[in-house]
Amino acid sequence: MFELKQRELDKIKSSVHKKKYIKNYSFDELSAELQQIGEETYRASQIFDSLYFNRLETFSEMSTLPKDLRVRLSQIYTIGSLQIGKKRTSQDGSIKYLFDLDDGKNIEAVYMPWTDEEGLLDRSTLCISSMAGCPVGCAFCATGTLGFKRNLTPTEIIDQIFLVEKDLKVKINNIVVMGMGEPLLNYENVLKALNLMTDEKSKIISRRKITLSTSGIAPRIRQLADSPNPPKLAISLHATTNGQRNLIMPISKSFDLTKLMDSVEYYYRQTKIPITYEYILFDGLNDTDMDAERLRRIALRVPSRVNFIPYNDISFTNPQGIAKELKPTPMERIYEFAEILRKQGVAVIVRDTYGSDIEAACGQLALSEEN
Ligand code: SAH
Ligand code: SF4
Numbered sequence: 001m002f003e004l005k006q007r008e009l010d011k012i013k014s015s016v017h018k019k020k021y022i023k024n025y026s027f028d029e030l031s032a033e034l035q036q037i038g039e040e041t042y043r044a045s046q047i048f049d050s051l052y053f054n055r056l057e058t059f060s061e062m063s064t065l066p067k068d069l070r071v072r073l074s075q076i077y078t079i080g081s082l083q084i085g086k087k088r089t090s091q092d093g094s095i096k097y098l099f100d101l102d103d104g105k106n107i108e109a110v111y112m113p114w115t116d117e118e119g120l121l122d123r124s125t126l127c128i129s130s131m132a133g134c135p136v137g138c139a140f141c142a143t144g145t146l147g148f149k150r151n152l153t154p155t156e157i158i159d160q161i162f163l164v165e166k167d168l169k170v171k172i173n174n175i176v177v178m179g180m181g182e183p184l185l186n187y188e189n190v191l192k193a194l195n196l197m198t199d200e201k202s203k204i205i206s207r208r209k210i211t212l213s214t215s216g217i218a219p220r221i222r223q224l225a226d227s228p229n230p231p232k233l234a235i236s237l238h239a240t241t242n243g244q245r246n247l248i249m250p251i252s253k254s255f256d257l258t259k260l261m262d263s264v265e266y267y268y269r270q271t272k273i274p275i276t277y278e279y280i281l282f283d284g285l286n287d288t289d290m291d292a293e294r295l296r297r298i299a300l301r302v303p304s305r306v307n308f309i310p311y312n313d314i315s316f317t318n319p320q321g322i323a324k325e326l327k328p329t330p331m332e333r334i335y336e337f338a339e340i341l342r343k344q345g346v347a348v349i350v351r352d353t354y355g356s357d358i359e360a361a362c363g364q365l366a367l368s369e370e371n
Contacts, residue, residue, distance in 0.1 A: 333349055
């Protein structure tokens with residue numbers, strides 16, 4: 001009895017996997033797909049409305065389409081890609097989601113509400129993932145210790161927004177691609193997801209409200225600069241010399257500070273969008289007065305802002321080598337360091353450790369789940 005049930009379940013599972021995620025297609029691609037199965041292309045508009053405006057989750061609900069088309073679509077495509085696995089709310093109001101993918105892997109997203117002085121919600125940010133795991137392996141990052149699992153599809157990237165909006169009944173008005181993974185090493189899918197989110201017809205969010213964070217894949221930064229609708233760019237800098245950076249970010253051996261900064265300058269020249277630098281302060285490693293002076297020179301190359309991020313300790317991952325040595329700079333030194341740069345004309349922000357009580361830093365919940 002059990003065996004039969006299991007076999008049936010496996011069959012259903014494999015048939016789901018053979019189906020294609022319909023949200024992986026741009027409007028033009030979907031029109032072409034419909035043409036291929038002998039349908040009128042104006043149906044693409046109706047399907048887009050159903051998916052992105054009405055947020056329908058089954059084809060049978062798409063009442064603007066004839067019944068036989070709904071059946072045909074459901075035989076070829078599937079709509080949703082994620083399930084909420086776990087959800088944890090922090091004392092500061094941020095909420096961390098652990099999502100299950102169809103193949104059992106996990107990714108994370110963090111919701112961060114921002115309130116005005118009267119406590120009213122005036123901005124809500126969602127930090128989304130671009131990969132399950134990450135191949136870059138930065139010494140300070142919990143996602144890095146997971147290694148690379150796989151790239152996310154455009155659907156899986158977009159569904160993080162859809163599920164959180166549905167679950168919290170809120171409208172996300174700011175997206176940061178700063179969760180698990182290196183978005184510029186999943187360039188095609190991430191760009192497609194960004195294009196779908198900002199498409200005239202889907203109107204999920206405006207391009208000016210999206211920030212993509214990268215560890216510094218220089219050639220891809222240039223490529224993104226030349227794309228039709230580039231997002232805001234954040235660079236995970238975290239060091240002011242190649243020697244320091246090589247120690248904590250192995251990607252720096254492929255794209256050193258000269259290559260990285262040339263690509264950043266190119267990004268600014270092409271897009272005219274100011275750059276954000278992220279800088280985690282590590283005690284005694286990158287927080288000296290000389291670092292402040294080198295950082296000033298880097299930051300003033302193009303209009304920019306530097307975010308100082310307190311290091312979220314990942315000693316629970318049992319780090320080895322240099323990772324074991326990394327310690328957070330005390331808060332008072334972080335403020336002092338920021339002040340040195342502020343006085344020299346650099347725009348700086350000291351960022352809170354949002355959701356530190358719920359392991360909200362990149363990859364931490366997924367890792368504790370895996371262990
Ligand atoms: N791969 C991209 C985006 C994801 S990481 C990148 O590296 O930019 C998002 C941000 O979280 C990066 O700035 C990263 O350096 C930071 N981060 C990772 N681990 C952290 C930790 N333990 N404490 C504080 N920030 C961390
Ligand atoms: Fe990957 Fe970014 Fe973590 Fe580095 S900091 S391992 S690039 S997710």
